[in-house]
Amino acid sequence: MNELFYDAAPNATRVAPERPGPRQYPAKPREVILFGTCVVDLFFPEAGLDAIRLLEREGIRVHFPEGQSCCGQPAWTSGYAAEAREVARAQLAVLDAGMPVVVPSGSCAGMFRQHYRELFAEEPDTLKRVASLAERTFELTEFLLNVCQVEWKDLGEPTRIALHTSCSARREMNTHLHARELLGKLANVERVDHDHESECCGFGGTFSVRMPEVSGAMVTDKTQSLMASGADEMVTADGGCLMNINGSLDKQQQAFRGRHLASFLWERVSGEGRA
Structure with a gap:
């Protein structure tokens, strides 16, 4: 068996990852x-x-x-x-x-x-x-x-965005729920749903290298869904997914692009992106 596909410590105790549950959040540090x-x-x-x-x-x-x-x-x-x-x-x-x-x-x-x-x-x-x-x-x-329990004034122009969250981020950190609620605090931002939101973009770290054909088909489905959503752009908090999706869009010679959620949020609350 190829060593890429087995645990290098096969006799180690296996601890199943937990689904994220409610957390007790501390005061702002x-x-x-x-x-x-x-x-x-x-x-x-x-x-x-x-x-x-x-x-x-x-x-x-x-x-x-x-x-x-x-x-x-x-x-x-x-x-x-x-x-x-x-x-x-x-x-x-x-x-x-x-x-x-x-x-x-x-x-x-x-x-x-x-x-x-x-x-x-x-x-x-x-x-x-x-x-x-x-x-x-x-x-x-x-x-x-x-x-931080932020309450922001949205300084950006009206826009429609599609949100992408990585598979592991959804399962392990509920990132899609946090991002949706945070984006909902921006008065001039409309989040639009797309058909493949919960599906993997095909990156998966080394998966995209080991199985490029499968990965390529998955990211093509993802990009087509994003472009069909009517959004002006895509935002994501996962750099690997962002690199994969934008790379596919570039290969398809599409103008539609994604960017990191941190940069999108900073632009909205700082006003630095205004013309």
Whole structure:
């Protein structure tokens, strides 16, 4: 069997990820850590900066540890458990400061909150640190909505947008619900539904590399649905999906595009995107 398709620690204890349930949200903190994610850092750095601007606008001091890198999800979902643990251990070290950790990606936040428990199931002492990180981890829209409890004045022109949330973000962090409610606070934004909203865009990390034909067919269905929705643009809080969808649109020579939700939100509340 190809090593990409089996768990590198086949005898390890398996801990099934939990469906997200109600959380007890803390009061708005004075300081947070932003975990930027490797995709945002490499491909959408402006989205990371816009996430910082949104948090600073709420009076929060944002720390960005330089030692952060990847959450370990690509290695984990490809079956390389040992390598994923090595990456995850490095992230635990830089996120151990006790502050809330805000992540502009539901899939990476879900990795912290759900899958680190399985990664370190054989290490009881490490599990204590994992539990602390899980409790302190918030996806960006979740944090703005339920911790900061933002009330915004929409400074943008009327627009219609379609929302895309990654499969794992929907299952593990309820990101689609948080984003919908947050977008609903913007008076000049109309969110339109599209037929394939709950379906995968075909990225799936290394899935798109291992099965390019299947991935390509999935993203074609997704882009066609987005363009048929009547939306002016698509927004998403997942950089991998954004890269995949925009890449397909570019290949199809379509003008329709998506962008990161953090940048869309910052434009609406700051007015910087106004003509």
